[in-house]
Amino acid sequence: MRTALLTGAAIVAFVPHAFADTDPQQANDKNVIIVTATPYAVASDEVPTIVTHVDRDQILRAGGASISDVLAQEPGISATSFASGASRPIIRGMDATRVRILENGASSSDVSDIGPDHGIPVDPFAAQSIEVVRGAGTLRYGSQAIGGVVNVINNRVPMQLPDAPISGEAEGSYGSAAKVGEGGALVDAKLGQFALHADGFYRDASDYDTPLGVQQNSFFRGHGAALGGSYFFGGDDASHVGLSISQYNSKYGIPSDTTYIDMRQTKVMSRDVFAVNAGPLKSINLDASYADYTHDEKEPDGTIDTTFRNKEFDGHLEFLLNPLGPVRNSALGFEVQNRKFSAIGDDSSYLFPTTTQSEAAYLFTELPLTDILHLQASGRVEHVRSEGTPANNVFTVREFTPVSGALGALLDVGSHVKLGFTGSSTGRAPAITELFARGGHDGPNTFETGDPNLKVERANSIEATARVNVDRFHFDGSAYSTWFKNYIYGDLTGRTCDDDGTCAMGGDGDLKELNYRQQGAHFRGLEGKASLDLFHQNDQTLQLTGLADYTRATLDDGGNVPRIPPYRLGAGMNLFTPRFDGAVQFVHNAKQTKFGAFDTETPGYNLINANIAWRPFKSQPGIEFAIVGQNLTDEIVRNAASLNKDLVVQPGRNIRFMVKIATF
Numbered sequence: 001m002r003t004a005l006l007t008g009a010a011i012v013a014f015v016p017h018a019f020a021d022t023d024p025q026q027a028n029d030k031n032v033i034i035v036t037a038t039p040y041a042v043a044s045d046e047v048p049t050i051v052t053h054v055d056r057d058q059i060l061r062a063g064g065a066s067i068s069d070v071l072a073q074e075p076g077i078s079a080t081s082f083a084s085g086a087s088r089p090i091i092r093g094m095d096a097t098r099v100r101i102l103e104n105g106a107s108s109s110d111v112s113d114i115g116p117d118h119g120i121p122v123d124p125f126a127a128q129s130i131e132v133v134r135g136a137g138t139l140r141y142g143s144q145a146i147g148g149v150v151n152v153i154n155n156r157v158p159m160q161l162p163d164a165p166i167s168g169e170a171e172g173s174y175g176s177a178a179k180v181g182e183g184g185a186l187v188d189a190k191l192g193q194f195a196l197h198a199d200g201f202y203r204d205a206s207d208y209d210t211p212l213g214v215q216q217n218s219f220f221r222g223h224g225a226a227l228g229g230s231y232f233f234g235g236d237d238a239s240h241v242g243l244s245i246s247q248y249n250s251k252y253g254i255p256s257d258t259t260y261i262d263m264r265q266t267k268v269m270s271r272d273v274f275a276v277n278a279g280p281l282k283s284i285n286l287d288a289s290y291a292d293y294t295h296d297e298k299e300p301d302g303t304i305d306t307t308f309r310n311k312e313f314d315g316h317l318e319f320l321l322n323p324l325g326p327v328r329n330s331a332l333g334f335e336v337q338n339r340k341f342s343a344i345g346d347d348s349s350y351l352f353p354t355t356t357q358s359e360a361a362y363l364f365t366e367l368p369l370t371d372i373l374h375l376q377a378s379g380r381v382e383h384v385r386s387e388g389t390p391a392n393n394v395f396t397v398r399e400f401t402p403v404s405g406a407l408g409a410l411l412d413v414g415s416h417v418k419l420g421f422t423g424s425s426t427g428r429a430p431a432i433t434e435l436f437a438r439g440g441h442d443g444p445n446t447f448e449t450g451d452p453n454l455k456v457e458r459a460n461s462i463e464a465t466a467r468v469n470v471d472r473f474h475f476d477g478s479a480y481s482t483w484f485k486n487y488i489y490g491d492l493t494g495r496t497c498d499d500d501g502t503c504a505m506g507g508d509g510d511l512k513e514l515n516y517r518q519q520g521a522h523f524r525g526l527e528g529k530a531s532l533d534l535f536h537q538n539d540q541t542l543q544l545t546g547l548a549d550y551t552r553a554t555l556d557d558g559g560n561v562p563r564i565p566p567y568r569l570g571a572g573m574n575l576f577t578p579r580f581d582g583a584v585q586f587v588h589n590a591k592q593t594k595f596g597a598f599d600t601e602t603p604g605y606n607l608i609n610a611n612i613a614w615r616p617f618k619s620q621p622g623i624e625f626a627i628v629g630q631n632l633t634d635e636i637v638r639n640a641a642s643l644n645k646d647l648v649v650q651p652g653r654n655i656r657f658m659v660k661i662a663t664f
Helices: 004-007 024-028 058-063 067-071 135-145 344-349 432-436
Strands: 054-055 077-078 090-092 099-103 127-134 148-156 164-174 180-189 194-205 220-233 240-253 260-278 281-298 302-323 327-343 352-366 375-386 396-400 403-413 416-428 436-441 446-449 456-469 473-497 511-537 540-555 568-574 578-588 605-614 622-632 654-662
Touching: 054 058, 054 067, 054 164, 058 067, 058 127, 067 090, 067 148, 067 375, 090 099, 090 148, 099 135, 099 375, 135 148, 135 327, 135 375, 135 403, 135 416, 194 240, 302 344, 327 344, 344 436, 352 432, 352 473, 375 432, 396 432, 432 511, 446 473, 456 622
Parallel strands: 099 148, 446 511
Antiparallel strands: 054 127, 077 090, 127 148, 164 180, 164 654, 180 194, 194 220, 220 240, 240 260, 260 281, 281 302, 302 327, 327 352, 352 375, 375 396, 375 403, 403 416, 416 456, 436 446, 456 473, 473 511, 511 540, 540 568, 568 578, 578 605, 605 622, 622 654
């Protein structure tokens, strides 16, 4: 009965497939953002939860080696900021094992969830856009996506035939804070029924400047490339098969340590769509990826301390259905994942080899009740098998069967206001670190011990959203509350340990003892952003903007959940014209006084960022010059959500000079 109720509950599923059933006129409207937040792609204001969408221009102007740098100023999203090459998104106070990072809907296949010093091998340069789905919209990805899903969308496997025979883009920039030089290029081509894509990037950054001096060992060097293509067949080119291969390489320092990481990943990805349009079946979609990831943690002289390896397969099979009676859209999907992790060297005692195998099935359906009210429904059941060796040195096999579901509704109140409501119950199987961690990890300077007896973590959530579009005013806002049963967290004990695991209060070791535990927890918060067009005439707009977010997270024993970002308030101005764009933004980041056990208070700070872009040639709008200023007042910035905040200051004032050349 419980499974039936959950399966019939409503949700926004997140499925990154072709823009099926999208109104062509709507898709060509530049004022409408088409998101891939359902199996049938829809406009961004047609889903109950609010989807964060960052476009290509925003990605390039943000700069940096991490997708977190692009997202860090969006409401409800922050970053771990552990190193220049290792910064993971934090969504509503949750990260690592509760935030899933995807590339075109497939796993990023790395070890960034195993340690905050481990980077994500998805460079933002190749991204066309980045979408963040929070709340119940993450259900399709189950266990490791309670906090949210970050999907980096690129064209490495083309999903549409290009209009032009060939198009491309090249970009280069220089940043002052780390003397960073970066550049890249991408090309898309059409050859008959084939769509081809290639891209590559290079980035070299020295140790960055801070108001307190140079942050030692904060450098980053990276390069990568990808080649892909798709073949389109069928009368309307709705069917296609595609494949890509990519290589990512980077080296970056750990600023709270003397070591650096040498990372590389080879990844193969396929994306196939087979149009059927017969009976109830509309199409069959098949996505798969396989990645071979390795990184070495090295001493300054190049000596390898530890090598981490991760081999991972992620496959999705989905059947999209035609309308069935009152049910407008439906999808039945299956997912299979296999992950093999191992470590060799000094830190190999931190986590012995593990294997994780999971299979899942989900059902999505959409039901318009009236012209102004529609529901979306789905449920998910998965089976997870984890094998590893915890601190007791007894090889252990754990199996979990999380069942999840939710209810989502969107009410169109006239032509200017839309209200959404989502209720969900989501299960998460414990991650391999939470089960099997068993030793010291030099990057974050922790000595971690997992618990092989952990239970399934369950998050019961409600979220209300409001969208207002009245003439020149636009507002998106959310209020949410999540009650966790068996919440898993890393509990600092206050003791320090040496590499052999001898721990004591005030001990001689420099590793913080951290044990994985479970108890109830409550996350709640508010977030929103607004804009008001002060002036709008022809192609010129002057816009006032504002943003705010707040997350409060407590444990049932009365303590605070560790490493939660403080609240933020911000305001800014944007100018858009055919030849010039400009923006200035002020953001106040509050002092974090509600910190976890054996942590410390984190001072607040204010950020002022600005940018201006110039397109000097009317006949060549793809040629653009830009200047971007970040932390213009050179504030001392420490990240309350980072384990190394007491040792690491974030970059100070940075001025970036950019040039972009694009063909259309």
